Structures are given as structure tokens and as C-alpha cells.
Amino acid sequence: MIKFFLMVNKQGQTRLSRYYEHVEINKRAMLEAEVIKSCLSRSKDECSFVEYKDFKLVYRQYAALFIVVGIDQTENEIAIYELIHNFVEVLDKYFSRVSELDIMFNLDRVHIILDEMVLNGCIVETNRNRILAPLFVLDKVAEG
Template structure:
């Protein structure tokens, strides 16, 4: 099961966070800082799966952004690794070459995409067309 998803830049600034298990707000900042420090300090040659406290971290770097997903021990790391890549492909398709600024200024749309893919910590959709359907409908309504 997915615990949380983070998207951070190289400076460690969180651009997106979605928690699927309750975490106190006072603990979130410390948890995110520790997770980001753990992932950003690793070399490119090292594995993208990290044992961290009572869960595993699966991360992937795309240009200046890191996407970090925390999962339970029962979750398949490779499927989550592919989910991260699929998420970025969907963002690329919607924003046509997504950038950090696209994410910052369209955070609501990024959350819609993520919510279409993951619900309650479980992967529910991977088809790019189905994931983008609600946003396409919203964009058509806004244009008319």
C-alpha cells in the first residue's frame, strides 16, 4: 500500500505531497525533510529503492524534480517505480513537456491526475486516456 507521494526539487523544496495514511501536521515537515535528505544524498549509481524506518522509499529523478513514493513492505517496488514513470508520462502528455513551473501553477490539475491513478493508497488506473478524461472534460467546459 502506498503511504505517501512527494515531489521535490533538487533544493529539497516540496512541490507536491499527498498522504494516504494519517500523519500529524507537526510530523510531516520533519518526515519530508528526512525522506528528501535520504533520497537526494544518494548517488545515481545506487538503487532507487531505500529501506526507511517501517516502510520503503521508491524514488525517481526527472530533470530537476524527484518523485518519492513511500510504500509498505508488501508492495512491489518495481510496480511503484513504473507507476512513477507512468505518472510523469501522463503529466508530459497533459502539459506537453511538463516542468516544475507547470506543477507549481497547476497543482490542482496535478492532484486530479494523481487522484485518478491512486485512491486510498492503492493503484486504480494506469491507462493514460482514462486518467486524463476528467481534465479533458473540465478543459472543454472552461473553453465553452
């Protein structure tokens, strides 16, 4: 099961966070700081899977952004690694070459995309067209 999904820039600023199990607000900040520090300090030659406390971290870097997913011991790391890539491809398709600014100024849209892909910590959809369908409907309503 997925415990949390983070998107962080190279300066360690969280751009997106979604938790799939309850974590108190003050503990979230501490957890994010530790997770970010452990992932950003690794070199590009090191593995993208990290054992951390009682769960695993799976991360990928795209330009200046890191996407970090916390998972329990039963989850498949490679599947999560591919989920991260699929998430970025969906963002690229929707935003036409997504950037950090797209994420910052359209956070609601990014959350909708993530919510279409992951529900209660489980992957529910990977098809890009199905993921983006609700957003295209929202965009048409906004235009008309």
C-alpha cells in the same frame, strides 16, 4: 499500500505531497525533510529503493525533480517504480513536456491526475487516456 507520494525539487522544496494515511502536520514536515535528505544524498549509481524506518522509499529523478513514494513492506517496488514513470508520462502528455513551473501553477490539475491513478493508497488506473479524460472535460467546460 502506498503511504505517501512526494514531488520535490533539487533544493529540497516539496512541490506536491499526498498522504494516504493520517500523519500529523508537524510530523509531516519532519518526515519530508528526512525522506528528502535520504533520497537527494544518494548518487545516480545507487538503487532507487531505500529501506527507511518501517517502510520503503521508491524514488526517481526527472531533470530537477524527484518523485518519492513511501510504501509498506507488502508493496512491489518495481510496480511503484513504473507507477512513477507512468505518472510523469501522463503529466508530459497533458502539459506537453511538463516542467516544475507547470506543477507549481497547475497543482490542482496534478492532484486530479494523481487521484485518478491512486485511490486510498492503491493503484486504480494506469491507462493514460482514462486518467486524462476528466481533465479534458474540465478544460472543455472552462473554454465554453
